[in-house]
Amino acid sequence: LPYFTEWVKEVFHVDLERRNPTDESLPTVFPQCNVPEEFLNDLEKLKLPYSVEGIARLVRSHGQTLNDIYSLKLKKTLSRIPDIVVWPENHEAVVKLVELANKCHIVLIPFGGGTSVSGAVTCPENEQRCICSLDTSQMNGILWLDKNDLLVCCQCGIVGQDLELYLQKEGFTTGHEPDSYEFSTIGGWVATRASGMKKNIYGNIEDLLVNVKMVTPQGVLHKQGLNPRQSTGPDFNHIILGSEGSLGVVTEVVLKIRPLPAFRKYGSIVFPYFEAGVACMREVARRRCQPASIRLMDNEQFKFGQALRPKVSGCIPQLSEAIKKAYLTKIRGFNLNYVCVATLLFEGDKKTVESQEETIYSIAKECGGIPAGEKNGERGYMLTFVIAYIRDLGLEFNVVAESFETSVPWKNTLTLCRNVKYVVGKKCKEYGISYYLISHRVTQTYDCGCC
Amino acid sequence: LPYFTEWVKEVFHVDLERRNPTDESLPTVFPQCNVPEEFLNDLEKLKLPYSVEGIARLVRSHGQTLNDIYSLKLKKTLSRIPDIVVWPENHEAVVKLVELANKCHIVLIPFGGGTSVSGAVTCPENEQRCICSLDTSQMNGILWLDKNDLLVCCQCGIVGQDLELYLQKEGFTTGHEPDSYEFSTIGGWVATRASGMKKNIYGNIEDLLVNVKMVTPQGVLHKQGLNPRQSTGPDFNHIILGSEGSLGVVTEVVLKIRPLPAFRKYGSIVFPYFEAGVACMREVARRRCQPASIRLMDNEQFKFGQALRPKVSGCIPQLSEAIKKAYLTKIRGFNLNYVCVATLLFEGDKKTVESQEETIYSIAKECGGIPAGEKNGERGYMLTFVIAYIRDLGLEFNVVAESFETSVPWKNTLTLCRNVKYVVGKKCKEYGISYYLISHRVTQTYDCGCC
Numbered sequence: 001l002p003y004f005t006e007w008v009k010e011v012f013h014v015d016l017e018r019r020n021p022t023d024e025s026l027p028t029v030f031p032q033c034n035v036p037e038e039f040l041n042d043l044e045k046l047k048l049p050y051s052v053e054g055i056a057r058l059v060r061s062h063g064q065t066l067n068d069i070y071s072l073k074l075k076k077t078l079s080r081i082p083d084i085v086v087w088p089e090n091h092e093a094v095v096k097l098v099e100l101a102n103k104c105h106i107v108l109i110p111f112g113g114g115t116s117v118s119g120a121v122t123c124p125e126n127e128q129r130c131i132c133s134l135d136t137s138q139m140n141g142i143l144w145l146d147k148n149d150l151l152v153c154c155q156c157g158i159v160g161q162d163l164e165l166y167l168q169k170e171g172f173t174t175g176h177e178p179d180s181y182e183f184s185t186i187g188g189w190v191a192t193r194a195s196g197m198k199k200n201i202y203g204n205i206e207d208l209l210v211n212v213k214m215v216t217p218q219g220v221l222h223k224q225g226l227n228p229r230q231s232t233g234p235d236f237n238h239i240i241l242g243s244e245g246s247l248g249v250v251t252e253v254v255l256k257i258r259p260l261p262a263f264r265k266y267g268s269i270v271f272p273y274f275e276a277g278v279a280c281m282r283e284v285a286r287r288r289c290q291p292a293s294i295r296l297m298d299n300e301q302f303k304f305g306q307a308l309r310p311k312v313s314g315c316i317p318q319l320s321e322a323i324k325k326a327y328l329t330k331i332r333g334f335n336l337n338y339v340c341v342a343t344l345l346f347e348g349d350k351k352t353v354e355s356q357e358e359t360i361y362s363i364a365k366e367c368g369g370i371p372a373g374e375k376n377g378e379r380g381y382m383l384t385f386v387i388a389y390i391r392d393l394g395l396e397f398n399v400v401a402e403s404f405e406t407s408v409p410w411k412n413t414l415t416l417c418r419n420v421k422y423v424v425g426k427k428c429k430e431y432g433i434s435y436y437l438i439s440h441r442v443t444q445t446y447d448c449g450c451c
Numbered sequence: 452l453p454y455f456t457e458w459v460k461e462v463f464h465v466d467l468e469r470r471n472p473t474d475e476s477l478p479t480v481f482p483q484c485n486v487p488e489e490f491l492n493d494l495e496k497l498k499l500p501y502s503v504e505g506i507a508r509l510v511r512s513h514g515q516t517l518n519d520i521y522s523l524k525l526k527k528t529l530s531r532i533p534d535i536v537v538w539p540e541n542h543e544a545v546v547k548l549v550e551l552a553n554k555c556h557i558v559l560i561p562f563g564g565g566t567s568v569s570g571a572v573t574c575p576e577n578e579q580r581c582i583c584s585l586d587t588s589q590m591n592g593i594l595w596l597d598k599n600d601l602l603v604c605c606q607c608g609i610v611g612q613d614l615e616l617y618l619q620k621e622g623f624t625t626g627h628e629p630d631s632y633e634f635s636t637i638g639g640w641v642a643t644r645a646s647g648m649k650k651n652i653y654g655n656i657e658d659l660l661v662n663v664k665m666v667t668p669q670g671v672l673h674k675q676g677l678n679p680r681q682s683t684g685p686d687f688n689h690i691i692l693g694s695e696g697s698l699g700v701v702t703e704v705v706l707k708i709r710p711l712p713a714f715r716k717y718g719s720i721v722f723p724y725f726e727a728g729v730a731c732m733r734e735v736a737r738r739r740c741q742p743a744s745i746r747l748m749d750n751e752q753f754k755f756g757q758a759l760r761p762k763v764s765g766c767i768p769q770l771s772e773a774i775k776k777a778y779l780t781k782i783r784g785f786n787l788n789y790v791c792v793a794t795l796l797f798e799g800d801k802k803t804v805e806s807q808e809e810t811i812y813s814i815a816k817e818c819g820g821i822p823a824g825e826k827n828g829e830r831g832y833m834l835t836f837v838i839a840y841i842r843d844l845g846l847e848f849n850v851v852a853e854s855f856e857t858s859v860p861w862k863n864t865l866t867l868c869r870n871v872k873y874v875v876g877k878k879c880k881e882y883g884i885s886y887y888l889i890s891h892r893v894t895q896t897y898d899c900g901c902c
Binding site: 146148149150151192193194195204206210226227228229230231232233234235237238239240241242243244247256259286355405406407408409410411444446447448449450451 | 597599600601602643644645646655657661677678679680681682683684685686688689690691692693694695698707710737806856857858859860861862895897898899900901902
């Protein structure tokens, strides 16, 4: 990645020779564990597999926030980690475990793929009670598939990628792709009220969820039947969604599935400046003609993405890059320090995709944008999955990175972007940080606002 | 309606000469009211308008179930009615009233358009405490309209039809059309988790609702901000939706609005038998290509609808009816005692509607259905609004009618229809009812089932 190293040097003034020595050895010292005898005895009696080994506990003590990763890399541990890890194998085992924990005054923290960024798996530092990490990895089965009613029922611990692999072999997909989907679990999707990249077609997790079992200390919360809709309320699924493991343990989930799309295509649009891009996103949302995904990156992120492109040998590709650049700057009068890019993903039958393309590019044109090809679109989406790895690499050069997400009404979108940039910049200066990068993007569009 | 009287005689053996004498006079005797002095004094102090008049209380003691209407028509009253009616004028007045009721141990029953069929406005017979009907009719204001973010904020008591009138003048619509929308209120839509006829485009009330204030004895439940989506849970809007006034009083509501559609068109399809119609509905749902509305009536309802058509003078229309009938029976081999009809409503820009028509009619063809024109489609939708009036008329000839609604997974749809028909028929025989009609229809299609 020759462009990337240059970009890093220019933006962060990083000396690439000065990499922190990485210590890949496993930690050997862990906080003591404190598990009541009664709990251990009952686990044995119930034949629930468990471990009090330090490394097993440490691994389940954190998610993927900057703070988590930094603490582990540098300090090799966290001050408070679970006292014990238990691996129930099914819903019934979870029921028993929750009853037991309730009886013994044990804190249960459900642990799925470990990609949490909400602090839900973090052990409170001053928690005096025994903390038990309930690892869902053994509950990774698919219970049934209904090809007629387009439903799949699975255990909470199955990883998104594995479920998808199974479904795709059968000709289906959930279509749910949170950025973490290589690692995150279905139970985690429900507990964190996850949003998926392709929600415009498939919906977010709250739209996909048809039925769910949650085990609480007061009993199992479970709506009978698979009715497509109920006119009665309250809808307790919406209490479970986003409860982050604080109300109970999600054990089984029924999700909608869709037939695999016949056709898939990337696309991208360059806008002269961010405001034009937002105007386009807003209009697309107003007309409700979103493709599977449409995302807008600001200029900083556009440059970052460009820096990540591989060096291609031969002069033709370079020439074509040069021609593209010349077209943008000379003919269209775009300033490369202001342009921003929308990346698009279309899915469906060919006719639908073509009609969507036509509509989107015509709206883009009205907003001053021009199509920038499939390649840039595809690269934009890869970026999403690459970013997390780059952050971890950055740490080794003392570059820290974090992302924040929020949703905002359309009318406040630009103000929010400006204000966040201003405040973060101000804070950086206050803390004497000379080299920093603040970037924003619009990743989802909704009727009355965006993310 | 010459065909209708014939149909009624044939199906119900009704003697149209034997109409029950209707007594249009208002009742004069009402159950006593029992209101604590303290409550009355405080209402005076707070300047909250109220009434203890019998007729005002009676009118707010019932919804529109068969039982409600029958009791009122024949018995002229109900055994338990509210003791007092109060008309708060805004959110703040409701807050005061709820506090007061809580202090004085008064039962509050919110009352909107009075179209409830869930029993939510019915006074429990053995309720000893004072019952106060909270009439929302004075809270019928529109608080603001945001044409950019496509939102409208209104008070709970505005009637659907009035809100729609206002919005349409501004070029917008909520698109929410429950069958009761001539009378029902926005607060009622939220409290009953209403479904709208055109939910395929506009969504049901849970999809339209962006924000809501509910006054409870423990305080006001109100989510700050108008975020398009939140990744945090629980979502308490889904506790309010469908709470039927049992948890609190909905006072202010923010709903999504949409630009008025450029184009609107009816349509209909005749199928040789009900199963073919259901297969078509299922396929339309699988491909997610529903128009604004698609409804399937069974043979009984088809005949009922046909009976309701007006007599047209001249022989040409009759001839054309005869030709249509001949085409269906002779050429297509349809048996008029088995055929069923789907009615369609398309909304959107012309291009979208045309493309939808093409898709729907091609799916219909695969399922053995043939297009049956716009006229039949429009008539089908009018039927929905007419039915309630016909029921009231029927009572005068001792014909009772009631409808039930449920949702069901696709795979159980036909079984449910058959079983309900069987059980109701059996019950009719048990009760010695010789002439009866049982009919079903599919009014909404969802991903994994229908209504």
